[in-house]
Amino acid sequence: MKQYDDVWKSDNIDMHFKAEIPQKMLELFKQEHVKSILDLGSGDGTIAVDLAKQGKIVHALEISNEGIEKTKAQAQEALVSVHTYKQDMYQPLPFKNESLDAVIAFQSLNHNILPEIKKLFVEITRILKHGGLFIMKVANFNSLNLKNLENGLYEDSHGGISCTLRFLDKQTYVPQDGPEKGLIHYAFLPEQLTEEIEALGYTQIYTEILQWHILAMFRKN
């Protein structure tokens, strides 16, 4: 993915592209003795390496070659082991059924159309153990601040960055300029996300509406 290769190649990464580790997630991992974790769209590996430093078995899956290389370098520097997979997360995931304690995805499940994202949710459900955790931070549709420019174009000024979006349907859009130009985005509504995941046999255990995202944590029944 060219846009993210450029992001991870840069020495001056905009923090907008990187999530912070939620404290609530660390508490849950501790309480529930989580050992094995898959980080989907793991970026430059900062979160994966942090979790590995805490003694977790971490699998980092990322489509950007630059991201994978940075992950390997960060793991080597921290003297920890992170299993890396350079792969499109929308292809079958290289894990056995019910083999992982947790799957996390921070700001990475947004770059596809909803039917493909829903297929990925099913695949995640296949590889998670019963009682396993699915934790994600996804774009919140409610945080978009849209001004209609007509001809299917909208100006969005959320996050202090103004950019023109072309909508493909109500919640799917493609920025026409800025660092994510040409990259498809899907933004969820909080109640919709809960419904989609609970329908697959999960119970929601935590939600937080952040400035531009929804942080949601589910347990597989």
Ligand SMILES: C[S@@+](CC[C@H](N)C(=O)[O-])C[C@H]1O[C@@H](n2cnc3c(N)ncnc32)[C@H](O)[C@@H]1O
């Ligand atoms: C905004 S960054 C977040 C990175 C990391 N999760 C973090 O919070 O620091 C999104 C990441 O998802 C990756 N990504 C997007 N679509 C992907 C796909 N189809 N398969 C694998 N990785 C993908 C991008 O390459 C990028 O590194």
